[in-house]
Amino acid sequence: MFRDVSPLIKPRKVAVIGASARKVSQGNVVIANLKDWNWQGEILPVHPTAPEIEGIATLAAISDLPRDTDTVIVAIPAAGVLAALQELEARGIASANVFANGFSVTEEQAIRDFGATSRLHIHGPNCMGLIDFRDRAPLYPSRPSPRITAGRVSLIAQSGSAAISVMNTITVGLSKVVTVGSEFQLSAADYVAWCADDPETDVVGVVMESVKDPVAFARAAQKMRDAGKPLVVLKVGASEIGSAATRAHTGALISPRDAYDRYFADCGISLVHDYDELVAALECFNLARPVLNRGGVAIAGISGGQTALACDVAEGVGLTIAKFTPATQELVGKYLPGTSGANPIDIGAVVSREERKSEEALRAAIDDDNVNVLALLQDCQDSLNPATLDNYMLHIPGYAAVGASVTKPVVVISPTSGEIAPRIRAEFDRAGIPIVRGLRAGLAAVRCLSNSLEGAPGGWARARGDHAPGSPELAAFRKEIAGYSGALPAELAFRLLKAYGIPTVPAYVASDEYDALKNADLVGFPMVVKVASGDIAHRSDIGGVMLDVQDEAALKLAIASIRRNIAAHAPKATIDGFELQAQVSGEEAVAGFAAAAPFGAMVVTGTGGVRVEIEADRAVGLAPLSPPDAERMIASTRLGKMLAGYRNLLPKTDLDGYADLLVRLSRLAADLGDLIGGCDLNPVLVTPGSGSVCVVDALFILSGTTAADMIERTELVLS
The missing domain is CATH 3.40.50.261 (Succinyl-CoA synthetase domains)
Incomplete structure (x- = not known):
C-alpha cells in the first residue's frame, strides 16, 4: 500500500545532478542549503566535466555513485529526467527527488509507467523537495526563512507556494515539510503513513489539490488515528461531477465539494478551508489533542x-x-x-x-x-x-x-x-x-x-478496497450497457434494479397501443402510463406521463396524448414504447447516484417527486454504503424526520427497507458507476408505517452524455 520514503526524509548520502560550476541552479541551492545548515551527511555532486562544485569534489557519472546513496536530487530539464531515472534504477539507488516541470503528455506518461514498476522511489516532479528541520536536512531548491524553528508539526503540500505560505506564517516549530508536486509516483499518502510512525511528528497538515489514491490516503489517515496523531487537510478546488449527472435530479442536488467533504468526514479527517485555518489548527494541535465529539x-x-x-x-x-x-x-x-x-x-x-x-x-x-x-x-x-x-x-x-x-x-x-x-x-x-x-x-x-473520534472511520476505504465485483451476470450487464448511449431503455433499467434486489412497481413495457391493451391485465387498473424513450430524461416535463388511467378507453387516450406531446416538444425523440405501471401511493423519496472522480460514485437521497429540486432535501454518501451509512443519510433529511413520526404528521415508519434500498443502489453504483454517470430513482414510494418501498421511475444516464447531447437529440421545447 505504501512505499518507504525514509531514504528521502532521512538520507545520509545525497547526490545532486544538475548543479553547475559556472552559475547558480536549483542543484547549487540544495548544496548550499545543506552546507549552510551544517548537515551531517555526505554530499555527492555529479558533473561530467567540472572537478568540483561548491567546493565539493564531483563524480563524473551516475554509474560512479555509491550504491548506498540514499537519494539523488534530479535538478535537470524535463526532457532528460526519464533517462536519468532509468540510470539511477540500474545503479540500484533508493530514491530520486525531481524538481522539473513542463513535461509533455508523452513524457509524463512514460515516467508514470516507469514509476509504477520501478524499485526507485520517485518524489515529484514539479515540486520544491522536502526539509527535515529536526535533522537540518534541507533538500530544497530555495532558501527557507531563518525564523523557522524545529518542532513537532509536519506539513505535506502539493504546492510549493502553499508550503512557503504556511512556513512563513506558523509560529510553532516544524518537523518535516514535504512538497509532493505532481505525484508521478510517490503521493501524499506515502508521507502521511510515514509520519504516523515518525517519533518526531505529533501532528500533520496536508494541502492537497487532488487525492491520487483515495483508498491509500484513507488508510494513511487511519494509521495517523491509530497513532493518536491529528491530521488536518486543506483541500484546494472541488471534485468533478460527471456531465451525465447534470441531466439527473441527483446531479442538481450535489455540489462539487460534496464528494471530498463526505470523503474526509468518512475518514475522520479534520478539514479546513484556507491557510489561516490550517495554521491555526496546526498551532492548536501542537499543544492540544482531539476530544470525543460529545458536546x-x-x-x-x-x-x-x-x-x-x-x-x-x-x-x-x-x-x-x-x-x-x-x-x-x-x-x-x-x-x-x-x-x-x-x-x-x-x-x-x-x-x-x-x-x-x-x-x-x-x-x-x-x-x-x-x-x-x-x-x-x-x-x-x-x-x-x-x-x-x-x-x-x-x-x-x-x-x-x-x-x-x-x-x-x-x-x-x-x-x-x-x-x-x-x-x-x-x-x-x-x-x-x-x-x-x-x-x-x-x-x-x-x-x-472536536472532530469525531467515535465509531469506526475508514469504513468506506475498507468497503471500497474489499468491493470486488466480477460475477458473470455483472459482466453481461456491462457488455449490454456499453452498447447504449444517452439514457438506458426502461426495460433494461428495471431489469438492472431487479438484479440488485431493488423493489420496483409492477410494470410492463408495451411496444404500442395494441400491446398495451392486450397486456394491461399484467399491471391492472388504475395505472400510470409513461413514454419509454432513451432520448428523454424527465418525461413529466413534456407531457410524457399520464396518471390515474382507469380503464382501456382511458389507456388508449393516454397513449394518444403522450404521442401528441412528444411530437410537439421532442419531435426527434425515438419512442421505444410505453410503460404501464400500477398506480401506487406512499411518501415520495428520491434516491440516485452520480459519478464523482476519484472516489467512484456518490449516492444521494432525500424528498422526491416533482419538487425534488425545489425542496433540495438531500444527504450524500460515497458508494458502497454500509447499513449504518444509509441510516445516517436518511435520518439527516427532512424526509427521514417526517417518516420518523414528526409531530404525528405521518405514522412512525420502519426505515429498514429504504436503508436496504440505498445500500443495494450503492453496490450497483460501485459496480457500474464508471459506465453510468447519473442515476435517478424518483419517486421511490415509501409506505407510511410498514416502510415497504418500491421504485416507480428509474433514469440511468450513461457517462459522457452531456446536456447538449440530450437537448440536441430531443429538440426539447417546453411550452
Whole structure:
C-alpha cells in the first residue's frame, strides 16, 4: 500500500545532478542549503566535466555513485529526467527527488509507467523537495526563512507556494515539510503513513489539490488515528461531477465539494478551508489533542459584543455552541454575579474585580457534560498599549492556571490576526495552552479539536478496497450497457434494479397501443402510463406521463396524448414504447447516484417527486454504503424526520427497507458507476408505517452524455 520514503526524509548520502560550476541552479541551492545548515551527511555532486562544485569534489557519472546513496536530487530539464531515472534504477539507488516541470503528455506518461514498476522511489516532479528541520536536512531548491524553528508539526503540500505560505506564517516549530508536486509516483499518502510512525511528528497538515489514491490516503489517515496523531487537510478546488449527472435530479442536488467533504468526514479527517485555518489548527494541535465529539464549545471573554460575534462566527464554521445545564448556569451566575450564567460567558459584565471570580466560572463551564472545549477570547496583539498589556497580565495567569488544571482543552483566541505579545504567549506556553490568531481561524481550529473520534472511520476505504465485483451476470450487464448511449431503455433499467434486489412497481413495457391493451391485465387498473424513450430524461416535463388511467378507453387516450406531446416538444425523440405501471401511493423519496472522480460514485437521497429540486432535501454518501451509512443519510433529511413520526404528521415508519434500498443502489453504483454517470430513482414510494418501498421511475444516464447531447437529440421545447 505504501512505499518507504525514509531514504528521502532521512538520507545520509545525497547526490545532486544538475548543479553547475559556472552559475547558480536549483542543484547549487540544495548544496548550499545543506552546507549552510551544517548537515551531517555526505554530499555527492555529479558533473561530467567540472572537478568540483561548491567546493565539493564531483563524480563524473551516475554509474560512479555509491550504491548506498540514499537519494539523488534530479535538478535537470524535463526532457532528460526519464533517462536519468532509468540510470539511477540500474545503479540500484533508493530514491530520486525531481524538481522539473513542463513535461509533455508523452513524457509524463512514460515516467508514470516507469514509476509504477520501478524499485526507485520517485518524489515529484514539479515540486520544491522536502526539509527535515529536526535533522537540518534541507533538500530544497530555495532558501527557507531563518525564523523557522524545529518542532513537532509536519506539513505535506502539493504546492510549493502553499508550503512557503504556511512556513512563513506558523509560529510553532516544524518537523518535516514535504512538497509532493505532481505525484508521478510517490503521493501524499506515502508521507502521511510515514509520519504516523515518525517519533518526531505529533501532528500533520496536508494541502492537497487532488487525492491520487483515495483508498491509500484513507488508510494513511487511519494509521495517523491509530497513532493518536491529528491530521488536518486543506483541500484546494472541488471534485468533478460527471456531465451525465447534470441531466439527473441527483446531479442538481450535489455540489462539487460534496464528494471530498463526505470523503474526509468518512475518514475522520479534520478539514479546513484556507491557510489561516490550517495554521491555526496546526498551532492548536501542537499543544492540544482531539476530544470525543460529545458536546459543544463554551465561549468566554471580557466583552459581551465580542463573545456574541464569536457565536455568530462559530455557527458559520460548523461549531456547536454548548447549552449549559441549569446547574452549570447557576454556578457561573454565582461566580459572575449580575450575569445570566449562560453560554457565552461575558466576564467583563462584572465590573468589580472583587466580585468577579473568573477562574471558578471557567472551571464550572468546562466541567459541564455538554461542553467539549473552552474557547477563551483574549486580545493578545503585540501592538497593545503597555498599560493595557499590564492590565491584561493581571488575569491572564489565572486563565493559564485554569487551562493547565483541567482535562478538556482550553484554546485562547486572539480575535485578530496580529502577532501575539511575547509576554502573553510565554504565559500560555508555560501552561501548555494553545493560543491562535483570528476569530474565524481560531474557531475553525476549535472545531477540528472536536472532530469525531467515535465509531469506526475508514469504513468506506475498507468497503471500497474489499468491493470486488466480477460475477458473470455483472459482466453481461456491462457488455449490454456499453452498447447504449444517452439514457438506458426502461426495460433494461428495471431489469438492472431487479438484479440488485431493488423493489420496483409492477410494470410492463408495451411496444404500442395494441400491446398495451392486450397486456394491461399484467399491471391492472388504475395505472400510470409513461413514454419509454432513451432520448428523454424527465418525461413529466413534456407531457410524457399520464396518471390515474382507469380503464382501456382511458389507456388508449393516454397513449394518444403522450404521442401528441412528444411530437410537439421532442419531435426527434425515438419512442421505444410505453410503460404501464400500477398506480401506487406512499411518501415520495428520491434516491440516485452520480459519478464523482476519484472516489467512484456518490449516492444521494432525500424528498422526491416533482419538487425534488425545489425542496433540495438531500444527504450524500460515497458508494458502497454500509447499513449504518444509509441510516445516517436518511435520518439527516427532512424526509427521514417526517417518516420518523414528526409531530404525528405521518405514522412512525420502519426505515429498514429504504436503508436496504440505498445500500443495494450503492453496490450497483460501485459496480457500474464508471459506465453510468447519473442515476435517478424518483419517486421511490415509501409506505407510511410498514416502510415497504418500491421504485416507480428509474433514469440511468450513461457517462459522457452531456446536456447538449440530450437537448440536441430531443429538440426539447417546453411550452
